[in-house]
Each structure stands twice: as C-alpha cells, then as structure tokens.
Amino acid sequence: MDKQTQKNQHKAAADESRDCGGQPQTARDGGNTEDRESLGTGAPPSNTAPANYITDPTTQDKPDFQLLRCGVDSLYLSYRGELASGWDQRLEGLKRAAQSTEEGQRSNAQVRIGEHLFEVRDKGKGRFAYVLVDNCFHIQLSTGSSSALPLAYVQVSSEMLTALSVTEAEERLRYIINTFGQVKGEAQISRADLFADFLSPIVMDSWAQNSWITRAAKIWIHYEKRKFTGWSIGLGGAMGCRLYDKTKELEKSKKDYLKPLWSALGRQEGQSVWRLEFEFKRDALKELGVSSVDQLRESLPGLWAYATASWLRLTIPNPDDENQSRWPSHPLWDALSAIPWNDRTDQPLARVRKERLPSDESLFVNGLGGLTSFMAAHGMTDLGEGFGEFLAHANRFHSNRERTTGKTFIGYVSDKVNAKARKYNTLKNESSESRREDEERKREEARQYKKVKDGE
Numbered sequence: 482m483d484k485q486t487q488k489n490q491h492k493a494a495a496d497e498s499r500d501c502g503g504q505p506q507t508a509r510d511g512g513n514t515e516d517r518e519s520l521g522t523g524a525p526p527s528n529t530a531p532a533n534y535i536t537d538p539t540t541q542d543k544p545d546f547q548l549l550r551c552g553v554d555s556l557y558l559s560y561r562g563e564l565a566s567g568w569d570q571r572l573e574g575l576k577r578a579a580q581s582t583e584e585g586q587r588s589n590a591q592v593r594i595g596e597h598l599f600e601v602r603d604k605g606k607g608r609f610a611y612v613l614v615d616n617c618f619h620i621q622l623s624t625g626s627s628s629a630l631p632l633a634y635v636q637v638s639s640e641m642l643t644a645l646s647v648t649e650a651e652e653r654l655r656y657i658i659n660t661f662g663q664v665k666g667e668a669q670i671s672r673a674d675l676f677a678d679f680l681s682p683i684v685m686d687s688w689a690q691n692s693w694i695t696r697a698a699k700i701w702i703h704y705e706k707r708k709f710t711g712w713s714i715g716l717g718g719a720m721g722c723r724l725y726d727k728t729k730e731l732e733k734s735k736k737d738y739l740k741p742l743w744s745a746l747g748r749q750e751g752q753s754v755w756r757l758e759f760e761f762k763r764d765a766l767k768e769l770g771v772s773s774v775d776q777l778r779e780s781l782p783g784l785w786a787y788a789t790a791s792w793l794r795l796t797i798p799n800p801d802d803e804n805q806s807r808w809p810s811h812p813l814w815d816a817l818s819a820i821p822w823n824d825r826t827d828q829p830l831a832r833v834r835k836e837r838l839p840s841d842e843s844l845f846v847n848g849l850g851g852l853t854s855f856m857a858a859h860g861m862t863d864l865g866e867g868f869g870e871f872l873a874h875a876n877r878f879h880s881n882r883e884r885t886t887g888k889t890f891i892g893y894v895s896d897k898v899n900a901k902a903r904k905y906n907t908l909k910n911e912s913s914e915s916r917r918e919d920e921e922r923k924r925e926e927a928r929q930y931k932k933v934k935d936g937e
Contacts, residue, residue: 546816547680549746553647553781554639554758555674557773558654562632569625572601572611579603588899593909595656615782617641618654622661633658634671640738651774667773675785676758677820678727678739678913680748683813685709685724685755686794688840694805695793697721705729714793719765722793727756757817758786782822789818 503806564572572592579590580603590601592613599613599620606612609621609628617638623630635658637650651668658664680888686709690700703725704710711725730735743754761784766772769787771780795814810818830896855874856867879890887894 502913510660524769526604536794545681545683546813547675547747548816548820549678549680549743549748549754551820551822552675553673553777554676555760556637556642556647557636557670557672558637558651558668559631559671560633560635560655560658560664560668561666562658564625564627564632564662566625568661568900572622575601576605576611577601578741584896585899588753588896591909592661598909602868620657625662629765631669632662632664639736643738643742646778647774648778661662663880667775670774670777671763672761673766673771673777673784674760675757675781675788676756677817678743678754678756679817680752681755681813685711692798692811693793694796694808694857696791697793713751719762720788720792721760721769722788723754723756723758723760725758727754729753730756759785761788785820786818787812 508897569908575590578586579601581587583757587603590603592599592601597617599615599618602612602614604612606621608623608627610624610627611622613620613622619636619638621634623632635654637647637654641650655664657666686702693700693712693714695714697718698781699715699717701713702709702711703713708729708745709726710729711723713725714722716723727739731739744750748754761769761771766777769780771777771783771784777784795811796805796808797811798805799808850869852871855871856862856864859870860865861867861870865891876890878887879886879893883889886893
C-alpha cells in the first residue's frame with residue numbers, strides 16, 4: 482500500500498469519527514493530556530505494522546472479537562441510619578471475642594442474618610467500628626453514637642453480582658442492613674465497576690502509549706516475568722480503566738466460577754480472556770447524575786458510552802495529523818464501545834456461595850503436606866498405614882502437651898475446625914444460650930422484614 486493510499490484511508494476513518502470532537506482531548510485541570518501522561522513499567526512495543534493488523538499468529542483463524550460477558554463487577558454502597566443499641570453492644574462483645582488469645586473464644590465471633598453467617602473481625606476499618614464478612618458482602622458498620630458516618634458501608638462481591646442483578650443484590654443487602662438498625666432513604670453508590678470479558682487474537686501490547694487518547698493523567702503498561710499482562714489508565718482518580726488478561730489474574734484471585742460461564746459462551750480451554758474494566762468513583766458518578774441503584778441500572782449504557790468515547794479511546798495514530806481527535810478508533814475499540822448493555826448478565830451463576838471456601842488445590846494438594854512428610858520421614862508408602870500411624874502419632878503428641886495446653890488431640894482439632902468454620906462462614910459456633918438468643922432474633926427479623934415489605 483503506498484503512502485497516498487494510507488493517507489486517504491486515515492482521512493476517511495477520521496471523517497467517520499468526528500463525533501469525538503474537533504479539538505485534542507484535555508485533562509480536567511487543563512493542558513494537553515499527552516504532555517501529562519506517564520508510562521509505567523516496561524517499554525512501549527516497537528512493532529512497525531499498523532496496530533489493528535497485529536494478531537497472535539497462533540489464532541489467525543479466530544474472529545477478531547467475541548464478547549463473552551459484560552456487567553457490573555464491583556459495587557460499593559452506603560446506607561444512612563443508626564445502629565440499634567442492642568446490636569452496638571452485641572457487636573462490641575463479638576469484636577472483643579475476636580481479639581481473644583483463646584481460639585475457642587475467637588471462633589464464636591460470628592453473626593447469622595437470614596441465610597448469611599458473617600465473620601466478625603477483630604478490628605474495625607477506618608472510622609467504622611465493626612467489620613462483618615462473608616463471600617457476598619463486606620460490611621462496615623458505625624457505632625450507634627456516630628452521627629457523622631453512615632450506618633453502613635458495604636462492598637457487594639463480584640460473585641454475588643455474577644448471580645444477581647444490581648437491583649436484586651441490593652434488595653438482599655437492604656434486608657441485612659435493616660436488621661442492624663433503621664435505614665433512612667435509598668442506598669447511595671460510592672463506586673461501581675463496569676466490565677466486558679472478550680476473546681480476541683489481537684496482541685494487546687501491539688500499540689504504543691500515544692494510541693490511547695484519554696482525559697486521565699497516567700498510563701501504565703504491565704509485564705510479569707516478561708509476559709505482558711495489561712494496561713491501566715487513570716487509576717487512583719475519579720475514574721480508572723484496566724485492560725488485562727483475566728485468565729492470568731484468575732491464577733491469583735482463584736475466581737474459578739467464571740470459567741464454566743466463559744466455556745458456555747464459547748471460550749475454548751487455553752484461550753486468554755481479556756477484560757476491559759472501568760472504575761467509576763463517587764465524584765465521577767455524581768457528575769454523571771448517578772447516585773442510586775435505580776439510576777445505575779438505567780445508566781449502564783450511558784456510562785459505558787461515556788467511558789469508551791469521551792473519557793478514553795484507543796486509536797490508530799496518524800503521523801500526518803497532529804489533531805488526535807481525528808485519529809480513527811482501533812477496530813478493537815469500535816467493537817468494545819458498541820457492546821449491548823442491560824442490568825443482568827446473560828449467563829448468571831445458578832447459585833452464589835455465601836461461604837468463603839478454600840480451593841481444592843489448597844485442600845488436596847497443600848493440605849496433604851503434613852501427611853506425606855510424615856510418611857516419608859517414617860519410610861512408609863502405603864496410604865492406609867500412613868494415615869493410621871499419622872493419627873496415632875498426632876494423638877500421642879497432643880496427649881504429651883495436654884498438661885501445658887489443656888487440650889486433648891480431639892479438643893485441639895475441634896478448636897481448629899471451629900476457627901476455620903468462622904473464617905469460611907460454614908458452621909455457627911455458639912452456646913445453647915446464644916442459640917436461644919439467635920432464635921428470638923430471627924423472629925424479630927421476620928417481624929421487621931414484614932413491616933418493610935408492607936411499607937409500614
């Protein structure tokens with residue numbers, strides 16, 4: 482292709498993308514964005530071919546873009562109101578129990594609300610006095626005497642938002658928060674993260690830093706062990722973006738519930754799933770007219786359009802045109818900016834786990850370390866013999882220590898099970914008196930829920 486033909490193609494593409502404006506985009510505090518951006522770890526790639534044509538040669542027969550899922554990945558909500566005095570006293574007692582040096586006392590630092598069994602943490606967070614956690618919600622509660630703070634500040638987990646819409650998740654959460662005190666008004670959104678998971682053979686570091694046209698001040702490119710893992714743009718500000726290898730990230734986060742969802746939507750084993758994710762904090766949401774869950778649900782298409790057209794754009798730089806706004810969008814960006822949006826994912830999880838369970842690898846690989854070490858130390862190869870001898874030696878060891886620890890082998894195991902049950906949100910550890918109190922509390926919760934449902 483000769484230079485004149487390339488010029489004509491750039492001009493035609495630029496004419497189609499003038500809806501992005503006729504002047505170079507600027508940072509919010511003024512000045513050309515390109516002068517203020519900084520590049521993180523790793524040098525920009527030096528490919529000579531146009532970025533839109535650079536693909537992974539092992540995936541040449543694959544389509545350029547295949548959307549798998551899109552939705553809300555993280556949601557942070559605050560609730561105005563006041564903690565009931567009875568709960569204030571009870572949570573303070575449970576927090577002290579969590580601080581105990583006795584494992585048996587620590588294991589009792591739990592609260593059951595409906596179907597959720599929360600771990601009560603030994604410390605508050607920031608200015609919030611109490612922290613309660615399970616696999617669905619991370620709840621921070623203020624004391625009953627606090628007037629400056631909201632009653633609750635909550636992170637809704639990504640797994641919960643994979644199973645339910647934001648509206649359904651907030652309804653479940655509101656029931657829980659209403660149990661602790663009287664909620665005043667609607668939940669206010671402090672942060673919402675929107676994402677799209679997709680497949681593409683395009684090499685994601687095949688463009689240079691100046692291909693990004695953005696209102697953000699900083700751009701980073703990330704490598705781990707010399708392998709490209711993603712881009713991050715504007716993180717730490719009112720808005721941020723990440724384009725990254727989600728399959729690589731799962732190796733650390735262990736969110737394996739995503740894999741069957743991807744497979745059902747066409748992902749093949751071994752394919753990298755890429756995620757484009759935008760983080761909207763309170764200031765950005767307020768500026769865009771979003772503060773409640775209902776407003777978020779209605780604004781999902783508009784937020785995505787703003788993020789992918791006004792705030793950030795991936796382009797094909799034209800060296801013959803200094804006006805960046807006329808540079809054509811990268812075909813990948815055209816596909817990402819055009820994805821359909823609604824409040825509910827097409828392939829939701831059938832069930833969301835409320836428990837924070839260890840992985841099978843942790844249980845059946847790492848967990849066998851003690852047994853295999855024992856068998857090797859005693860020259861054993863038969864599993865049945867090794868397991869039986871392991872238990873016998875463990876019982877003898879703890880019997881010898883019982884005078885100083887006060888715990889038999891069975892007592893030691895029981896305390897460890899209870900402690901991990903608290904951490905995993907699986908077993909309720911309580912005395913008979915606590916069980917009676919819990920039953921009365923459940924009846925009161927049912928009465929309060931009926932009032933809320935009836936609109937009283």
